Every structure is written in C-alpha cells, then in structure tokens.
Amino acid sequence: MIYTVTANPSIDYVLQLTQLTLGEVNRVAEDVKLPGGKGINVSRILKELGLQSKALGFIGGATGQMFEHLLSKHQLQTDFTTVMADTRINVKIKASDEETEINGQGPTISATEKADFLQKIAQIGAGDVVVMAGSIPPQLVADFYLNIAKTVTQNGAEFVIDTTGQALLDTLPLHPLVIKPNHHELAELFQTEFNGITDIVSAARQLIEQGAQQALVSMAGDGALFVTKEHAYQCNAPKDIVRNSVGAGDSMIAGFVGTYMKQNDAVASFRMGAACGSATAFSEDLANLDKIKAVYEQINVTQIQ
Numbered sequence: 001m002i003y004t005v006t007a008n009p010s011i012d013y014v015l016q017l018t019q020l021t022l023g024e025v026n027r028v029a030e031d032v033k034l035p036g037g038k039g040i041n042v043s044r045i046l047k048e049l050g051l052q053s054k055a056l057g058f059i060g061g062a063t064g065q066m067f068e069h070l071l072s073k074h075q076l077q078t079d080f081t082t083v084m085a086d087t088r089i090n091v092k093i094k095a096s097d098e099e100t101e102i103n104g105q106g107p108t109i110s111a112t113e114k115a116d117f118l119q120k121i122a123q124i125g126a127g128d129v130v131v132m133a134g135s136i137p138p139q140l141v142a143d144f145y146l147n148i149a150k151t152v153t154q155n156g157a158e159f160v161i162d163t164t165g166q167a168l169l170d171t172l173p174l175h176p177l178v179i180k181p182n183h184h185e186l187a188e189l190f191q192t193e194f195n196g197i198t199d200i201v202s203a204a205r206q207l208i209e210q211g212a213q214q215a216l217v218s219m220a221g222d223g224a225l226f227v228t229k230e231h232a233y234q235c236n237a238p239k240d241i242v243r244n245s246v247g248a249g250d251s252m253i254a255g256f257v258g259t260y261m262k263q264n265d266a267v268a269s270f271r272m273g274a275a276c277g278s279a280t281a282f283s284e285d286l287a288n289l290d291k292i293k294a295v296y297e298q299i300n301v302t303q304i305q
C-alpha cells in the first residue's frame, strides 16, 4: 500500500482576477475551492492512475469539515487524525498570467493528537511506501518527518520525501526511495546559483551521496532531471497553455512512485512522473487520466550521463 502523509492539508482557494493591484480593493472574476496539500494531491493522481493509496494527515475545525466535503467527491481512502484547531486556507491568486500563492501556517497540533497520528504510522510495514510531502504545522517541530522516516524504515517500509531545507537533509541518511526538490529549492539548499544542467546534476548527486537512493529535480516549464548514483536523465516539458501549475510537483511524485511500485523501472517512472506534472500544469485542477496519457506521448527522456 502507498500511504501519503499531508501534515498540513489545506483548502486551496483559487481566485481568478484580471489584474491584482496591491493596496486596493480587487474584485474576483471566478473562484474555486479545492482540497489541497501535497500528499492529498499525490493520492488524487495515484487514483487517476488506477492505484490505491491511503491519505493520512491532520484535519480540524469547520474548515476541516469543508475540506472533507470537498475531498469526498474524489473517493480517496483516508485515515485522518482529527484535531481541534482549524485546517488552513491557502489562497492562490491568478492574475495577469501570474500565480501568487499565500499559504497558511496550519493548525496547532496537541501532544495527544500527534500521538494518535504516530500510532497510525506505527502500523505501516514491509512492502509499503510512505510519501511525506509539504509543510509541517508550526507546533510540530522539524524532526517530525525524521521520526516518521525512522519508524517506517525500522518496520521495513520505504519512504519518499518532498520537503525543503534541513527537514529534507535530516532524512537522507535513512535512504529515501526518491526526493524531489525543484531547482530553486536545490539551489537554496546549497546556497548557490546554478549555471546550467551540469551544476544541477552535481548538486542532486551530493544529496545521493548523503543517502537518497535517487533524485528527481523538477524545473517547471523547463522539464526535469532524474539523477541516480551512476546516471542522469533529462526530459522535456511539452508546450501547451499553462492553466494551473499548483500541484504539478505533487503530480510528478505520484506518477513516479505509482509507476515504480508497478514496474520497478526508474526511467519509465521518470517519464510518467513528467507526464503527470505537465498534464496538471495544462489542466484547471489536477490532471485526469486522458490528459496524462496524451501528454505522456510527448515526453522524451534522454540519458545525459
């Protein structure tokens, strides 16, 4: 079974405006509320690919009820931990061909609520994969992901992590199956600027030397890289109208992990990951299977090392 962990789910409140003027009253042309959060998005794309997963995370308050209502139409298998405080609302503003995101901090999680959640993690074992993705509510200290990674690896499961900074670095010695920084996050990790693909591959390889089994580096409209200990691959991003790049990274992880679990073929998984990422960028919400299949045909993977 694939488990997704969204420590900080959200209602994504997506607002379409002709133009955004700061410091003035702006009127919305269209708006939509989506059940958001990185692990949730991974579960939604896995379902689209015909794969079962169980979504774990903290849900609370009136916004939590709305979140569950919004999620119900996707018929995911879930086992959320209920908390007292409100699930956050993330605001996504689309105006003048730009996307601006304002993500909330997330609810307070009590010690008991955290313990309830960790009991669910303790049930995960051999043959399972846990995908941990996104930010952590403020009360959960930075070692939250590290503790989950320790528990699941001790019990024989694999894990995938999509987070940034020290929280990512801390889990590398436990050998994540794959990590997926985007090129900006990777540059920030090394406090550097990249001057081309070779620099990016070298940085990804340093994370592999620290323990990651393999690394996807997403580069939005410039495609992606897939780096292993011995090899590196690059793929294109097909060109189409970009409707919504929120969730493109999560879609990429879902495509990669889902295919890897089915076929154990890393390069095929990279291609499917890229297809899911671009297909979401070309969709209003997350991609559907038809879109993914169509985009898959336009993805070319080249070995560069």
Ligand SMILES: Nc1ncnc2c1ncn2[C@@H]1O[C@H](COP(=O)(O)OP(=O)(O)O)[C@@H](O)[C@H]1O
Pocket: 182, 217, 218, 219, 220, 221, 222, 223, 224, 236, 237, 238, 239, 242, 245, 246, 247, 248, 249, 250, 252, 274, 275, 276, 277, 278, 279, 281
């Ligand atoms: N504008 C785009 N056009 C085509 N493909 C895209 C676009 N944006 C994202 N993708 C695809 O989705 C993948 C993940 O997107 P990216 O924005 O890099 O991730 P994140 O959301 O984690 O920052 C990219 O590597 C690419 O394959």
Ligand SMILES: O=P(O)(O)OC[C@H]1O[C@](O)(COP(=O)(O)O)[C@@H](O)[C@@H]1O
Pocket: 008, 010, 012, 035, 036, 037, 038, 039, 041, 090, 103, 133, 134, 135, 136, 245, 246, 247, 248, 249, 250, 251
């Ligand atoms: O947990 P974070 O880092 O605040 O991100 C949460 C946001 O990420 C998303 O899952 C989208 O993620 P990506 O665009 O990085 O793929 C949104 O649905 C959600 O609002």
